Amino acid sequence: MKFPEGFIWGAATASCQIEGAAQADGKGPSIWDSFCKKPGVIADASTPEHAGDHYNLFRDDVALMKQIGIQAYRFSISWPRVLPDGTGRVNEAGISFYENLVDSLLCHNIQPWVTLFHWDYPQALYDRGGWLNEQSSDWFESYVRLIVDRLSDRVTHWITLNEPQVYIEYGHKTGIHAPGLNLAFTDILKICHNSLLAHGKAVKTIREHAKKTPIIGVAPVGIIGVPLQENPENIDAARSTTFGIKPDSCWNNIWFGDPMVLGHYPEDGLRLYGDLMPDFPASDLELIKQPLDFYGTNIYTADLIKAEKHDSWALPNPPQVVNPPAGMPRSAMDWPVVPESLYWGTRFLYERYKLPVVITENGMASHDWPCLDGQVHDSYRIDYTTRYLNQIRRACREGIACPGYFHWSLLDNFEWAFGYSRRFGLIYIDYQTQKRILKDSALWYADVIKSNGAGLGLREKA
Numbered sequence: 001m002k003f004p005e006g007f008i009w010g011a012a013t014a015s016c017q018i019e020g021a022a023q024a025d026g027k028g029p030s031i032w033d034s035f036c037k038k039p040g041v042i043a044d045a046s047t048p049e050h051a052g053d054h055y056n057l058f059r060d061d062v063a064l065m066k067q068i069g070i071q072a073y074r075f076s077i078s079w080p081r082v083l084p085d086g087t088g089r090v091n092e093a094g095i096s097f098y099e100n101l102v103d104s105l106l107c108h109n110i111q112p113w114v115t116l117f118h119w120d121y122p123q124a125l126y127d128r129g130g131w132l133n134e135q136s137s138d139w140f141e142s143y144v145r146l147i148v149d150r151l152s153d154r155v156t157h158w159i160t161l162n163e164p165q166v167y168i169e170y171g172h173k174t175g176i177h178a179p180g181l182n183l184a185f186t187d188i189l190k191i192c193h194n195s196l197l198a199h200g201k202a203v204k205t206i207r208e209h210a211k212k213t214p215i216i217g218v219a220p221v222g223i224i225g226v227p228l229q230e231n232p233e234n235i236d237a238a239r240s241t242t243f244g245i246k247p248d249s250c251w252n253n254i255w256f257g258d259p260m261v262l263g264h265y266p267e268d269g270l271r272l273y274g275d276l277m278p279d280f281p282a283s284d285l286e287l288i289k290q291p292l293d294f295y296g297t298n299i300y301t302a303d304l305i306k307a308e309k310h311d312s313w314a315l316p317n318p319p320q321v322v323n324p325p326a327g328m329p330r331s332a333m334d335w336p337v338v339p340e341s342l343y344w345g346t347r348f349l350y351e352r353y354k355l356p357v358v359i360t361e362n363g364m365a366s367h368d369w370p371c372l373d374g375q376v377h378d379s380y381r382i383d384y385t386t387r388y389l390n391q392i393r394r395a396c397r398e399g400i401a402c403p404g405y406f407h408w409s410l411l412d413n414f415e416w417a418f419g420y421s422r423r424f425g426l427i428y429i430d431y432q433t434q435k436r437i438l439k440d441s442a443l444w445y446a447d448v449i450k451s452n453g454a455g456l457g458l459r460e461k462a
Contacts, residue, residue, distance in 0.1 A: 003453040004396050006208055009445075010072035010113065010403030011065065011426060012361055016120040017413035019078060022056035025093035028084030028235070030120035031130075031171075032416075035178035044419035051414045052429045055097060056229055060436065061411065062104045068442050069189070069449040072111040074360060074406045075101070076162065079143055086125035095150055102154050102252035113157040113406075115219065116144055116202060118176070118261045119167045126179055131172070132190055137197035144202040145209060151209040158217075159296055160202045160362065164195050168250050176417055185248045187252070190278045192250055196259050196288045201285050203290035219296035219360040220256050224345040225305040226338055228322055235308035237319035241305050242348045244319070245269045261353045263289035294403070295353050300331075302341035331384070331420055332365040339387035346402050348397045354400035362388055363408035365422040366440065369376035376428045376439040385441065389448070389456055407445065411436075 001251050023029075036047040038047045053063055065073060067214065080086065081094035105112045117140070121130060125139055133139075144160075168191050170177040183191075199218060206214050225241030227234035245252050245268045261284055270277065307317035329337040344358045364384040368376050385407065395402050412425035420431055426442040429435070448456065 001454045001456070002451070003393060004403075005452075007396075008072050008111075008358075009070065009449040009454060010074055010404060010406040011068075011070050011410035012074035012406040012408050013054070013076070013410050013413065014115070014120075014460070015076045015078035015119040015441070016051075016118070016322060017409075017415070017430045018052040018054040018411050019081075020051040020053040022047070022049040023080040024055065026084060026091040027078065027094055028080035028086070028091075029123040030078065030080045031123055031126050031178040032120050034123050035180055038180065041176075042417055042419045044421050046414065046419035048414040049429070052411050052431075053367050053434050054411070057434060057436075058097075058101050059104055061427075062101070062108055062110065064436060064442075065105075065110055065410065066108040066192055066436065068426065068446045070410070071449065072157070072404065073105055073410070074113040074115060075157070076115035076120075078120050079117065079148055080120065080124070082146065083143055084123065084124070084429045086122035086128075086223050087142055090146065095146075098404035099150065102151060106154060111157065111358050112155050112191070114147070114151065114155050114161065115159040115162050116140075116147065117198075118158065118162040121179075121329065122398065128459045130179065131168075131194050132187060134194070136194045137201050140198035141201040141205055144205050145155050146155075148209050150155040152206070152212060152214065154212075156212050157215045158206050158448070159219050160199045160216070161195060162219045163221045163298060164192070164256050165223070165251055168192060168195065169249065173250075174267070175212055183274075186278070188250060189276055190275060192255060193278050193284070195282060196256065197284060199260060200288035204287070204290070207290070212233065215293045215308075217296045217358060217360075218256075218260060218293055219393065220253065222297035222299035222341070222345045223251065223253050224299060224302040225319065225321075226302040226304070226340045226347070228304050228306040229357065233317050234305060237307040237317060237345060238305040239348050241303060241319040241321070242345070243352065245272060247272050257295070257349075257353060259285060259288045261289070261292060274421075286345055292355060294358045295349055295355040296343060296358045297349060298408070299345045299359065300333075300362060300364075301335040302338040302345070304338070331365055333418075335355075337364075337384060337387075339384075339391050341391075342388050342393050343391035346392065347398075347400055350395075350400045350402075356403050358403060359405045361406060361408040364423050368423045368428055370428065370430075370437060374437070376437050378439045381439070381441040382444045385445070386456055389453060393453065393456065435437070
């Protein structure tokens with residue numbers, strides 16, 4: 001019943017969501033610091049200025065990780081904390097924070113996994129055009145070089161970009177995230193291309209300058225189709241949905257995955273986008289396609305898919321998205337609970353990209369609060385995670401390379417446009433006092449890690 005030997009049990013966070021200290025020790029503003037000042041854009045009118053105060057309490061948080069038994073911690077670097085202007089002048093206090101965090105993790109035998117960009121783009125660079133600026137990938141490369149120079153004597157695991165689909169689609173197209181833009185799709189495609197260039201240059205820089213042999217990946221959203229019933233027709237339809245593209249949207253897997261891993265944009269997208277595509281030399285795609293050691297994916301839910309039947313045998317069966325059944329379980333984010341998304345997402349991505357697939361985020365927002373006994377009894381998070389982990393176990397048993405799982409999130413956090421109204425953490429934070437409480441799910445996760453998942457199968461009926 002155990003997971004494969006050496007399976008990595010981790011937890012993940014993002015700098016803007018937990019660090020706080022938004023104006024401390026020389027940190028520059030990010031686009032999220034600016035965005036949150038706009039009336040009405042954050043559900044509870046909050047800001048990330050204080051968040052979980054991880055900047056000052058990181059040693060306490062690392063001690064809690066050790067208590068849980070977490071083996072790897074995925075965290076992100078705040079670009080404007082280390083480079084307040086985005087380029088040039090280095091903020092030594094900001095760099096020292098991450099050096100001290102890494103040292104503390106290693107002291108407790110916790111492996112650091114560094115994410116280089118998790119959405120808190122420097123405001124100073126946004127003022128110079130942001131991701132639309134032709135220099136944006138060079139700015140990112142210079143920033144990455146700084147981090148590699150300072151941390152790669154201790155850090156071996158690197159993730160370039162987190163969820164480019166989200167910061168582009170939500171931040172630059174629909175405007176519900178920072179920086180709150182509603183750009184034409186021609187500009188969206190430029191931002192996609194510049195982000196991909198940034199990824200490629202970052203990987204190349206890490207490989208050339210890391211002081212220890214690096215293990216490098218990326219962490220896009222996993223936008224997954226799950227077969228309604230497991231028959232060949234529905235499985236093909238679910239695969240087609242997982243790797244499909246819609247007009248005027250970058251909300252898909254392959255517009256990012258194919259260039260990064262296969263070295264070309266998908267033909268379906270090129271046909272759909274046509275003259276909207278930016279001009280670029282062929283050498284860009286050679287630069288974007290750099291050798292990766294794993295493909296990370298952040299998966300929380302999925303669409304249910306069945307093949308539409310045709311009267312004529314000569315016609316293919318196109319995919320049809322099925323509405324979730326009435327009363328289907330949903331998280332506090334209103335996302336349907338679809339445990340099979342981890343199995344099919346891992347399987348489909350592994351089949352296409354031939355790389356080990358790491359679950360870089362998975363978890364559940366719930367309505368958590370301390371009970372009268374002072375503890376946080378989040379039984380639904382335990383049930384949710386059990387069901388999802390059993391689907392990873394299935395993938396591993398079938399020979400699909402899935403070497404690790406990172407629970408989102410280690411701590412309750414600033415949940416972007418939802419502010420502090422959603423809680424994903426294994427650890428509860430009282431935002432008024434910054435008191436931490438290990439939730440029941442944290443204690444349960446400790447047992448899962450200690451047994452390498454041996455007890456999970458007993459918690460779910462056949």
